[in-house]
Amino acid sequence: MTSSLLAKSTFGVVGLGTVISGSIYFGKDLVFSNKPKTKTSIEELIDKFNSDKRFASVSATDHWKAAWQAYIEDNKSSEKDAWNIDGWIQTTISEETVKVPESFIQACEMNRSKEVLDKNDVLYSQVVKYCTRDALVRDLINETGDKTLLQKDGNFRNDAHWKAAWDLYKTDNSDTNKWNLTNWPTIKGQAEVPDSFVDECVKKSQTPEYRLEQSIYTEVLKYCTKDA
Structure with missing residues (x-):
C-alpha cells in the first residue's frame, strides 16, 4: 500500500515536472515568435540572391523603355498602378507611352532602398524586374x-x-x-x-x-x- 502511494506520488512529481518543463518550452517558443523579424534593404538582398543582376543607370535609355513597357503591361488592368507613378492612367503600350516618366526611374531609386523581410516580398520581385539589368x-x-x-x-x-x-x-x-x-x-x-x-x-x-x-x-x- 505504501509502495503504491509512493509510486503514485513519484509519477505525480514526474508528471508535474513534465508539465512545468513543457510550459517553459512553450514559453520560449512564445517569446521567440513575438520577436520582430529583421528587415533588409532590397539592394542588399539583390546583392546576396541575384548576383547576376546590376541596377540600371539613369542613362540606360533602352533599359528604361523596356522596363516601362513591362510596367504598363503589368498594370494596364488596374485603375491604380502598383507604384503610384505620377500621372498614371489606364493605358496600353504605344509610341507615346514609350516616353519613360522621370517619376518611374525615381521610384526605382526609392524602392531599392526600402527594407523587406526577405526576397519573397512582392516589392523585391518588382525591383528586380523593372530596375535591374544583367551583369556584364x-x-x-x-x-x-x-x-x-x-x-x-x-x-x-x-x-x-x-x-x-x-x-x-x-x-x-x-x-x-x-x-x-x-x-x-x-x-x-x-x-x-x-x-x-x-x-x-x-x-x-x-x-x-x-x-x-x-x-x-x-x-x-x-x-x-x-x-x-
Missing part, C-alpha cells in the same frame, strides 16, 4: 578595380596597351585562333592592332556574365585591359 563582363572588371578596360578610340592601332594585348593574344594563339578573328592568316603577322581584335574585346566585355571563374571573363581580363 565589364561590370566584373570595373568592380574588381585592379584592371581597366581598354577603349577603342581613334588611335587604338598604335596604342601601347593595345599593342601589348595584341602581342599577348598572338603569342597564346600561335597555332590557333581562339576568337576566330577574320583574316587570321594575314593579321597574325602584323604588328598593328587590327579592328577585329578590338571589336571582339568590346563585344565580349558586353556579354552577360557574373561568375569570375568563367573563361569569357578571364579572357577579356587578359587581352582587353590594362593596369588601373
Whole structure:
C-alpha cells in the first residue's frame, strides 16, 4: 500500500515536472515568435540572391523603355498602378507611352532602398524586374578595380596597351585562333592592332556574365585591359 502511494506520488512529481518543463518550452517558443523579424534593404538582398543582376543607370535609355513597357503591361488592368507613378492612367503600350516618366526611374531609386523581410516580398520581385539589368563582363572588371578596360578610340592601332594585348593574344594563339578573328592568316603577322581584335574585346566585355571563374571573363581580363 505504501509502495503504491509512493509510486503514485513519484509519477505525480514526474508528471508535474513534465508539465512545468513543457510550459517553459512553450514559453520560449512564445517569446521567440513575438520577436520582430529583421528587415533588409532590397539592394542588399539583390546583392546576396541575384548576383547576376546590376541596377540600371539613369542613362540606360533602352533599359528604361523596356522596363516601362513591362510596367504598363503589368498594370494596364488596374485603375491604380502598383507604384503610384505620377500621372498614371489606364493605358496600353504605344509610341507615346514609350516616353519613360522621370517619376518611374525615381521610384526605382526609392524602392531599392526600402527594407523587406526577405526576397519573397512582392516589392523585391518588382525591383528586380523593372530596375535591374544583367551583369556584364565589364561590370566584373570595373568592380574588381585592379584592371581597366581598354577603349577603342581613334588611335587604338598604335596604342601601347593595345599593342601589348595584341602581342599577348598572338603569342597564346600561335597555332590557333581562339576568337576566330577574320583574316587570321594575314593579321597574325602584323604588328598593328587590327579592328577585329578590338571589336571582339568590346563585344565580349558586353556579354552577360557574373561568375569570375568563367573563361569569357578571364579572357577579356587578359587581352582587353590594362593596369588601373
